[in-house]
Amino acid sequence: MSAKDKVSRICILLAGGTITMRRDVASGALVPGGSRDVLLRYIPELSEVASIDLLDIVDIDSSNMLPSNWVAIAQAIYERLDDFDGFVVAHGTDTLSFTASALSFLLRDAGKPVVVTGSQVPLGETTGTDARNNLLFATVFACLDFAEVAVFFGSDLMRANRCTKYSQFDFHAYRSFNFPQLGRMGLYPRLEPWCAKSEGKAPMLYSRLEENVFVVPYIPGLQPELIVSLADQGIKGFVLEGVGPGNVPTVFPYPEVIRGLRDRGIPVILRSQCQVGGSDLAMYETGQAAAAAGAISGLDLTREAAVTKLMWALANCEGVDAVEEEFGKNIAGEVSI
Ligand code: ASP
Numbered sequence: 447m448s449a450k451d452k453v454s455r456i457c458i459l460l461a462g463g464t465i466t467m468r469r470d471v472a473s474g475a476l477v478p479g480g481s482r483d484v485l486l487r488y489i490p491e492l493s494e495v496a497s498i499d500l501l502d503i504v505d506i507d508s509s510n511m512l513p514s515n516w517v518a519i520a521q522a523i524y525e526r527l528d529d530f531d532g533f534v535v536a537h538g539t540d541t542l543s544f545t546a547s548a549l550s551f552l553l554r555d556a557g558k559p560v561v562v563t564g565s566q567v568p569l570g571e572t573t574g575t576d577a578r579n580n581l582l583f584a585t586v587f588a589c590l591d592f593a594e595v596a597v598f599f600g601s602d603l604m605r606a607n608r609c610t611k612y613s614q615f616d617f618h619a620y621r622s623f624n625f626p627q628l629g630r631m632g633l634y635p636r637l638e639p640w641c642a643k644s645e646g647k648a649p650m651l652y653s654r655l656e657e658n659v660f661v662v663p664y665i666p667g668l669q670p671e672l673i674v675s676l677a678d679q680g681i682k683g684f685v686l687e688g689v690g691p692g693n694v695p696t697v698f699p700y701p702e703v704i705r706g707l708r709d710r711g712i713p714v715i716l717r718s719q720c721q722v723g724g725s726d727l728a729m730y731e732t733g734q735a736a737a738a739a740g741a742i743s744g745l746d747l748t749r750e751a752a753v754t755k756l757m758w759a760l761a762n763c764e765g766v767d768a769v770e771e772e773f774g775k776n777i778a779g780e781v782s783i
Pocket of ligand 1: 462463464465506507508509537538539540541564565566567
């Protein structure tokens with residue numbers, strides 16, 4: 447067999463979600479525990495594309511997915527990097543973009559494709575299911591030469607820490623608003639030139655995350671004392687979502703609260719509630735006041751990337767200044783700087 451004919455070895459990690467769920471007859475609800483054992487029979491083409499190993503991680507609705515599960519997925523991939531050419535993670539769509547973002551911070555320089563996918567309709571529901579194509583094409587991309595954690599959904603390959611579930615209806619359920627797609631499936635799989643390639647660095651696994659972070663979307667009238675009371679209850683870092691380019695009001699003492707939290711070693715990442723573009727704290731007086739008080743700009747990070755980067759930074763860096771330094775860097779392709 448020539449090198450060209452080499453069959454790729456792909457590990458499909460099963461982490462639950464609609465893709466492998468079944469419909470419970472009595473309640474009508476989708477529940478875990480469906481098509482895992484018949485997966486390869488439902489998609490026989492998978493074994494034409496690659497040599498497939500299935501690995502069970504958890505079988506849950508992804509609303510039950512926890513940061514400890516993200517670490518387990520990252521670790522399972524890390525331990526098998528020498529055994530496979532690429533990895534596919536089958537996952538529930540509800541929290542898929544949080545898991546995918548977290549994987550990009552936990553697993554560095556893997557040097558191989560890690561493609562996270564899911565579906566809106568279970569594999570077992572043969573009428574109109576998107577599960578077959580998503581899993582098959584995610585596997586096709588996992589056989590190609592790139593080195594990113596990515597999400598495949600519909601026909602799009604997106605950078606993991608750039609995408610967000612925006613539709614509960616469409617088969618194209620995810621969008622990458624601030625970064626172009628990494629690739630597309632059409633007549634053939636197409637990878638874009640900005641897709642990262644392996645730099646031959648040694649892979650690294652982080653296994654610690656600080657789970658006590660909180661997202662606060664500002665709504666008109668929201669008093670900042672609420673944030674202080676959350677900090678008093680043990681929250682270690684905030685993602686504060688301002689309006690427009692990340693503005694929070696000055697009629698309430700947001701700057702003072704941000705300063706007070708920073709003095710207590712609690713960082714406040716200030717991002718925009720808008721999905722396109724990001725925070726620009728220099729643009730208005732209100733944003734400038736928050737920045738001068740020590741708010742850290744979330745730039746154009748998605749909510750998922752901001753949360754998981756903060757969880758990673760709090761657990762792995764010493765102090766707010768070090769966290770701020772990391773948020774000023776592009777560490778896994780997550781931000782446009
Ligand atoms: N509730 C499901 C989950 O996230 C939804 C899905 O997979 O589409 O596990």
